[in-house]
Amino acid sequence: MIIIKVGGGKTINWDFIAEDVVYLQKKERVIIVHGASQTRDEIAKKLKTPTKIITSPTGISSVYTDKNAIDVFLMIYPGLVNKKIVAKLQSYGINAVGLSGIDGLLWTGKRKKAVYSKEGNKIKLITNNMTGKVDKVNINLINLLLENKYIPVISPPAMDEEKQIINTDNDWATAVMAGALKIKSMVVLFEAPGLLREFGDESSLVKTVDKNKLDQDMSFAQGRMKKKILGAKEAFRLGLKTMYWSDGRIKHPIIEAINGRGTIIS
Amino acid sequence: MIIIKVGGGKTINWDFIAEDVVYLQKKERVIIVHGASQTRDEIAKKLKTPTKIITSPTGISSVYTDKNAIDVFLMIYPGLVNKKIVAKLQSYGINAVGLSGIDGLLWTGKRKKAVYSKEGNKIKLITNNMTGKVDKVNINLINLLLENKYIPVISPPAMDEEKQIINTDNDWATAVMAGALKIKSMVVLFEAPGLLREFGDESSLVKTVDKNKLDQDMSFAQGRMKKKILGAKEAFRLGLKTMYWSDGRIKHPIIEAINGRGTIIS
Numbered sequence A, B: 001m002i003i004i005k006v007g008g009g010k011t012i013n014w015d016f017i018a019e020d021v022v023y024l025q026k027k028e029r030v031i032i033v034h035g036a037s038q039t040r041d042e043i044a045k046k047l048k049t050p051t052k053i054i055t056s057p058t059g060i061s062s063v064y065t066d067k068n069a070i071d072v073f074l075m076i077y078p079g080l081v082n083k084k085i086v087a088k089l090q091s092y093g094i095n096a097v098g099l100s101g102i103d104g105l106l107w108t109g110k111r112k113k114a115v116y117s118k119e120g121n122k123i124k125l126i127t128n129n130m131t132g133k134v135d136k137v138n139i140n141l142i143n144l145l146l147e148n149k150y151i152p153v154i155s156p157p158a159m160d161e162e163k164q165i166i167n168t169d170n171d172w173a174t175a176v177m178a179g180a181l182k183i184k185s186m187v188v189l190f191e192a193p194g195l196l197r198e199f200g201d202e203s204s205l206v207k208t209v210d211k212n213k214l215d216q217d218m219s220f221a222q223g224r225m226k227k228k229i230l231g232a233k234e235a236f237r238l239g240l241k242t243m244y245w246s247d248g249r250i251k252h253p254i255i256e257a258i259n260g261r262g263t264i265i266s
Helices: A014-024 A037-046 A067-091 A139-147 A170-180 A211-217 A224-237 A253-258 B014-024 B037-046 B067-091 B139-147 B170-180 B211-217 B224-237 B253-258
Strands: A002-006 A030-034 A052-055 A061-064 A096-100 A107-111 A115-119 A122-126 A132-137 A151-155 A158-160 A185-190 A242-247 A263-265 B002-006 B030-034 B052-055 B061-064 B096-100 B107-111 B115-119 B122-126 B131-137 B151-155 B158-160 B165-168 B185-190 B242-247 B263-265
Touching: A002 A014, A002 A170, A014 A030, A014 A067, A014 A253, A030 A067, A030 A170, A037 A067, A067 A096, A067 A151, A067 B067, A067 B096, A067 B165, A096 B067, A096 B096, A107 A170, A132 A158, A132 A170, A139 A151, A139 A170, A170 A185, A170 A224, A185 A253, A211 A224, A224 A242, A242 A253, B002 B014, B002 B170, B014 B030, B014 B067, B014 B253, B030 B067, B030 B170, B037 B067, B067 B096, B067 B151, B067 B165, B107 B165, B107 B170, B131 B158, B131 B170, B139 B151, B139 B170, B165 B170, B170 B185, B170 B224, B185 B253, B211 B224, B224 B242, B242 B253
Parallel strands: A002 A030, A002 A185, A030 A151, A052 A115, A096 A151, A107 A158, A185 A242, B002 B030, B002 B185, B030 B151, B052 B115, B096 B151, B107 B158, B131 B165, B185 B242
Antiparallel strands: A052 A061, A107 A132, A115 A122, A242 A263, B052 B061, B107 B131, B115 B122, B158 B165, B242 B263
């Protein structure tokens, strides 16, 4: 069983991904998790409720998600983007079923009732942020679909313990899901050739990273990449053996990733 | 097994529906189908692509659905509205799983490649309308969920034979699904006490209709109600025994419907 986690950038090529999944699903069970951040940001702007980013005192940035932002989130992640991906995969004969973390309580966790945000030199307390970390996965629903030849195509949001909808970090949730399903390999596709030592410089690709030295080896990571590293650490802590970070824009993105074209963390 | 089909009006009370489903699911398997037209129209307007209605030469009105309208449709039906309903049901302990007609090819049909629209005295041919009638249902996916104690919460769109996303009449699709699942009873909830002889006059409620006389008894129906009648006829043709049309705004909407508070067609 393998998880393919795909970023929410618009230059990701889902035809290429679908072609690889057609091949891959003959050999093993495949679960797809995706983001939708770029489309979300575009529609949020059109709806005049632009996405707001907050940065924690330790420098981790995340989306500030009030109830309006949850509405836009629901429109785009399990709505527009998930269904377009499912339709695309179906057009390749892949029997995809889209699920959000809400469906069948697939992803649940605790809402962070207090979040600190650094604004210039000030630190602000935010209490209405509808975000949280996934700590529990309904693996029965996933296994039910897989056993019956359906390919789950999963996106956030998740639910908290009070049955409220919460935005959640996708890399972390995917890590927890991989752990719950005892998955050994995960392919992470985004709009870059892999982990880059210099942001934007494709020649600075890091080919291999020791999973036990993620913090040291990735001390240069910035912004959202920091969250990917937190997710990766959690996935390895829960039993993952190999993670492939690679390019979601190229032909054969999954096969190339597994063949080591991007970054291998193990 | 029973289907609860709920309209897309914003005064529908999903708390009341959830309370009845908690009770109902102890006795039989429940499938929910919902619309989202009012929210779709609101968001379409905000996105500056307002919903366009076309009327066929025979007087049946429907939504003109180009590719932009499909995008808004995906945002609202399987996105915002489906997930809010699923979350609401989950908050009542109902293990709901949201599905669109795309997921697992749940609802498939033929796209109408040519549609005629009456505009004043002119009749116009439209060829880019992404709509069609559902003629096939993946009952395996529904049964798989039901057998494992999940409640499917289903919304359009559907897929055509070329694996394109199509808008589809919800009443017709629900009828075809009921037939495929050999369902005998269907509750249809909307924002009126039942079938009204005079539009808007709640005292003109029709208490019973003979399923074999739908055309005669409902000759007074107008606009969207005509499509509900087409859906009802198809459902009965495929084996349905009783259909309850009733109020989705009142306490115990499902129980009241079955007790005959609205219109019983049988």
